[in-house]
Amino acid sequence: MAKKKVTKRSWAEPFKIKVVEPIKMTTRENREKAIIEAGYNTFLLKSDDVYIDLLTDSGTNAMSDNQWAGMMLGDESYAGSKNFYTLWDKIKQYYGMPYFVPTHQGRAAEHMVSQILIKEGDYIPGNMYFTTTRLHQELAGATFVDVIIKEAHNPVSNHPFKGNTDLNKLEDLINKVGAKKIPYVCIAGPVNMAGGQPFSMANLLEVKELCKKHKIKLWFDATRACENAYFIKLREEGYQDKTIAQILKEMCSHFDGLWVSAKKDLMVNIGGILATRNKKVYEEARNMVVIYEGLHTYGGLAGRDMEAMARGMDEMVMFDNIKARVGQVEYCGKRLQEYGVPFVKPIGGHAIFLDAKKFLPHLKQDQFPAQTLASEIYADSGVRGMERGIVSAGRNRDTGEHNYPKLELVRLTFPRRVYTQAHIDVAVESIATVYENRNKIKGLKMVYEPKYLRFFQARFEKL
Ligand code: PLI
Numbered sequence: 001m002a003k004k005k006v007t008k009r010s011w012a013e014p015f016k017i018k019v020v021e022p023i024k025m026t027t028r029e030n031r032e033k034a035i036i037e038a039g040y041n042t043f044l045l046k047s048d049d050v051y052i053d054l055l056t057d058s059g060t061n062a063m064s065d066n067q068w069a070g071m072m073l074g075d076e077s078y079a080g081s082k083n084f085y086t087l088w089d090k091i092k093q094y095y096g097m098p099y100f101v102p103t104h105q106g107r108a109a110e111h112m113v114s115q116i117l118i119k120e121g122d123y124i125p126g127n128m129y130f131t132t133t134r135l136h137q138e139l140a141g142a143t144f145v146d147v148i149i150k151e152a153h154n155p156v157s158n159h160p161f162k163g164n165t166d167l168n169k170l171e172d173l174i175n176k177v178g179a180k181k182i183p184y185v186c187i188a189g190p191v192n193m194a195g196g197q198p199f200s201m202a203n204l205l206e207v208k209e210l211c212k213k214h215k216i217k218l219w220f221d222a223t224r225a226c227e228n229a230y231f232i233k234l235r236e237e238g239y240q241d242k243t244i245a246q247i248l249k250e251m252c253s254h255f256d257g258l259w260v261s262a263k264k265d266l267m268v269n270i271g272g273i274l275a276t277r278n279k280k281v282y283e284e285a286r287n288m289v290v291i292y293e294g295l296h297t298y299g300g301l302a303g304r305d306m307e308a309m310a311r312g313m314d315e316m317v318m319f320d321n322i323k324a325r326v327g328q329v330e331y332c333g334k335r336l337q338e339y340g341v342p343f344v345k346p347i348g349g350h351a352i353f354l355d356a357k358k359f360l361p362h363l364k365q366d367q368f369p370a371q372t373l374a375s376e377i378y379a380d381s382g383v384r385g386m387e388r389g390i391v392s393a394g395r396n397r398d399t400g401e402h403n404y405p406k407l408e409l410v411r412l413t414f415p416r417r418v419y420t421q422a423h424i425d426v427a428v429e430s431i432a433t434v435y436e437n438r439n440k441i442k443g444l445k446m447v448y449e450p451k452y453l454r455f456f457q458a459r460f461e462k463l
Contacts, residue, residue, distance in 0.1 A: 011323070011324070011327060012324075013324045013417070014318070014320040014321060014324060015064070015417060018065060023051060023052075024048060024049075024051070025051060025382075026049060026050075026051055026382045028379065028380075030049065031049065031378060031379050031380075031382055032379050034046070034049040035375050035378055035379050039447070039448065039458070039459025039460055039461075040371060040372070040375040040444055040459070040460035040461070040462070041371070041375075041387075041455075041457070041458055041459060041460065042055060042374050042375065042378055042384050042385065042386055042387070043055070043386065043455070043456050043457065044457070044459070045378070045384060049382070050378075050382055050383075050384045051381060051382025051383060051426075052381070052382065052383045052384070052419065052423050052426060052427055053384050053415070054351075054383060054384060054385050054411075054412040054413050054414065054415075054427065055384045055385065055386050055413065056386065056413050056415075057264055057350050057351070057413045057414055057415050057416060058261060058263040058264060059105075059263035059268070059269045059270055060263075060269075060415035060416075060418065061263070061264075061267040061268065061269065061415055061416040061417060061418070062267075062415070062416065062417040062418050063267060063268060063269070063308060063312070064267070064311070064312075064315060064417075066311050066314075066315075067267070067268070067308045067311045067312055067315075068308075070304070070307035070308055070310070070311045071304040071307065071308055072304075073304070073307055074302055074303035074304025074305075074306075074307055075303040076302060076303045076304070077303070078295060078298075079295055079297055080297050081297055081298055081303040081306065082303075083303040083304070083306040083307040083310065084102065084297040084298060084303070084306055086306070086307065086310045087100075087102065087306045087307075087309055087310040088100050089310075090309075090310045090313045090314075091273065091275050091313075093313075094245060094248060094249065094313050094316075094317065095222065095248070095249070095252045095258060095260075095273075095275055096249045096252050096253055097252065097257065097258065097275035097276055097277055098277055099275065099276050099277065099278075099279060099281075099282035100273060100274065100275040100276075100282075101273075101274045101275075101282070101285045101286050101289050101296055101299055102271070102272070102273065102289075102293075102296075102297075102298060102299030102300070102301055102306060103259075103271075103272035103273065103274060103289065103293050103299045103300060103301075104270065104271070104272060104293055104294075104299065104300030104301055105261055105262070105263060105270060105271065105272040106132070106221075106223055106259060106260060106261025106262075106263070106272045107132040107133075107136065107261070107272075108272055108292065108293055108299075108300065109259035109260070109272045109273060109274035110132055110133050110136040110137075110221075110259055111136050111292070112274055112284075112285045112288050112289065112292070113136075113219060113257070113259055113274060113281075113285075114136040114137050114139070114140035114142070115136075115140050115288065116281055116284045116285060116288070117140075117183045117184055117217070117219075117281070118137060118140035118141055118142045118183055119141060119183070120141030121141060121142075121181065122141060122142040122143075122181050122182065122183055123142060123143050123144075123145055123173060123177050123181050123182050124137045124142045124143070124144050124145065124182070124183070124184065124185075124186055125144075125145045125146075125147040125165075125169075125170055125173050125182065125185050125186070126144060126145070126146065126147065126148075126185070126186035126187065126188065127146075127147065127148040127152075127163055127164070127165050127186075127187055127188060127189075127191055127199060128146055128148040128152055128163075128188075128191050128193050128194050129144055129146060129193060130188060130192050130193060130221065131193075131392055131394075131453055131455070132453065133186065133188070133221060135452060135453060137186070138397065142183075143397075145173050147165050147166055147169040147170045147173065147185075148162075148163070148164070148165060148166065148191065148194065149162065149164045149165070149166045150166070152164075152191065152194040152197060153194075153405075153406040153407060154406070155195070155342070155343075155344040155345065155353075155355045155358075155407060155409075156345055157345070158345050158346055159346075160198075160200075160231075160235045160346065161197070161198055161199055161200040161203060161231075161235070161236075162191070162194055162195070162197035162198075162346075163188070163189050163190055163191040163194060163197045163198045163199035163228070164199050164200060164203040165185075165187065165199070165203060165206075165207050167206055167207070167210060170185065170207065170210060171210060174210075174214050174216070179214035179215060179216055182214075182216050183216075183217060184216060184217040184218060184219045184256070185207060185211055185216055185217070185218050185219070186219055186221065187199065187204065187207065187218065187219070187220055187221070187255075188220070188221035188223070189220075189221075189222075189224070189225060189228035189251075190224055190227050190228050190231065190348060190349045190350070192223075192224075192350075193388060193392070193407070194344075194348075194407070195344035195348040195351075195353040195407075195409070196224075196227070196329075196348020196349040196350045196351050196353070197346070197348055198227070198228045198231035198232065198235075198349070199228065200232065200235075200236050201232055201236055201239070201247075201250065201251065202236070204251065204254055205254065208254045217256040217257075217278075218254065218255050218256055219255060219256060219257050219258060219259075220251075220252065220255040220257070220258035220259075221258070221259060221260075222251075222252065222258040222259070222260045222265075223259075223260055223261040223264050223265065224264050224265055224349060224350060225248055225251060225252070225258075225260070225265060226244055226248060226265045226316045226317055226322055227265070227322060227325075227326065227349035227350060228251065228349075229244045229247035229248045229251060229317075230244060230319070230322040230323070230326060230349070231349065232247050232251075233247055233319075243317070243319070244317045244318070244319055244322065245317040248317060256276060256277060256278055256281075257274070257275060257276030257277065257278060257281060258273075258274075258275055258276070259272065259273060259274050259275075260272060260273040260275075262309050262312070264350070265312075265316040266309050266312035266313055266316055267312040267315055267316060267416050267417070268305065268308045268309050268312050269305075269308075270301065270305055271301055271305050271306070271308075271309045272299070273309075274289075321416075325349075325350075325414065325416055325417075326349055328414050328419075328421075328424065329347055329348065329349065329350065329351065329352060329414055330347050331421065331424060332352050332412065332414075332424045332427065332428060333347035333352050334347075335424070335425070335428040336352065336354075336428055336431060336432070339428070339431075339432035339435060340435070341354065341359070341431055341432060341435050342354065342355040342358035342359055343355055344407070344409065350413055350414060351411045351412055351413040351414060352411075352412045353388065353407075353409040353410070353411050353412075354370075354373060354385070354409060354410040354411075354412065354431070355407075355408070355409060356369040356370035356372075356373045356389060356408045356409060356410055357369060357408045359373055359410075359435065359438060360372060360373060360438055360441055360443075362439070363441075363443040364443070365389070365390050365404055365408055366390065366402060367443025367444060367445075367463060368387070368389070368390060368391060368443060368444045368445075368446070368460065369389065369408050369443065370387040370388065370389035370390070370391070370408045370409055370410045371387045371389070371391050371444055371460060372441060372442075372443050372444050373410045373434070373441075374386060374387050374410045375444075375460075376434050376441055377410070377430060377431055377434050380430045380433055380434050381426065381427070381429075381430030381433075383412075383426070383427045383430050383431070385410045385411055385412045385413070386410070386411050386413070386455075387409075387410060387411075387455055388407070388409040388410070388411045389405060389407065389408035389409055389410075390402055390403070390404060390405060390408060391446075391454060391455045391458060392405075392455040393405040394453075394454060412427065412431075442462055442463050443462075443463045444460040444461065444462060444463060445460060445461055445463055446458055446459070446460055447459050447460060447461050
């Protein structure tokens with residue numbers, strides 16, 4: 001009998017499983033009922049009704065034994081917890097910022113940065129919007145302006161750095177409104193809404209030079225910065241021999257300040273960071289945090305949460321951890337490709353973004369193709385993704401009309417260290433089944449719309 005020859009050596013996750021959490025199997029009948037009760041919004045499902053949860057990678061991470069051990073060392077003193085000082089040291093070490101305020105999660109830091117830096121009538125240019133970030137900027141009185149390169153809005157462009165800023169767009173805005181009206185430029189990486197796409201160091205340097213020329217500050221949404229560093233290491237000339245920690249520090253050195261939702265890179269379930277090299281901004285944030293979050297040495301977190309964050313930072317810069325994580329996303333993408341399912345290219349860092357416009361071309365955008373697709377996938381298998389299209393984009397502040405984003409996507413996001421390759425196979429086969437039956441799928445109408453961040457709570461009915 002002919003024996004198979006070894007032609008490759010596969011990689012595997014750099015960890016093994018010590019604790020498991022059972023998940024419930026559901027029936028199609030249960031799921032159809034559940035999604036109607038949830039108003040066809042996957043955010044409104046009970047997690048008990050979900051089989052494989054790819055809603056988000058935010059706070060859904062599996063912590064390591066070292067992080068759990070650190071939880072037992074939580075110092076729950078109201079003031080001056082020792083875990084705060086451990087965390088502060090790690091922030092200096094990895095992000096290179098001297099000043100830091102803890103927050104309960106990323107958007108609390110976004111709120112403070114926006115309130116401190118923005119005046120009514122200002123403009124904030126950014127490399128595509130993120131939902132909570134833009135809302136806090138708008139609530140502080142600014143108008144957000146998207147200055148990302150055009151390739152980012154094109155789901156089939158294979159540009160390796162779709163998170164890059166278009167220098168001409170940025171300069172045009174500066175010339176149009178004046179540098180005094182732009183308190184800071186906001187750069188995120190990888191860009192969540194563009195499909196988890198990174199920016200390059202070369203582009204960041206150009207943005208920094210332009211900002212310096214016009215005396216405009218540069219702030220960083222460093223929520224998934226280690227994934228951005230990973231793509232720089234793989235794709236950008238001159239970075240192959242640098243560690244993730246070195247690239248992260250170099251990236252951060254170009255910014256005046258940053259915020260982080262620790263619920264992503266840091267592999268914890270809760271937490272946020274506001275860090276800066278500007279003492280005045282720090283002092284304002286340190287004062288503001290006591291109004292909204294808690295004392296400046298805990299910022300809405302327990303001491304044990306800060307310890308888990310500090311220990312998570314040592315793990316977030318480990319190349320093999322990121323390789324395994326991004327490798328899972330790539331595996332999912334390659335398998336979906338076998339069935340011809342359309343999704344955003346190149347495959348991003350934290351998620352696969354299905355292209356709902358191509359998947360359901362018979363639905364108009366105001367029939368909510370991505371919302372529809374997310375609910376159909378859930379009904380088929382209990383796999384939960386989320387809408388990242390017209391619902392997430394909200395309404396135009398002046399006209400009240402829907403914003404019609406070019407990208408109408410369903411995000412399948414991978415919690416860190418949680419699911420196995422077999423879970424991904426199940427998810428892929430379900431999506432491929434929905435794709436085979438796509439012509440029969442009907443759209444949705446919105447029947448309830450909350451004022452802010454409508455994608456979280458809006459309700460829909462079948463057309
Ligand atoms: O969810 P928060 O408040 O800890 O963080 C807000 C936030 C800020 N920036 C970026 C790039 C995010 O991705 C982000 C939160 N993202 C969520 C919840 C997500 O599902 O992607």
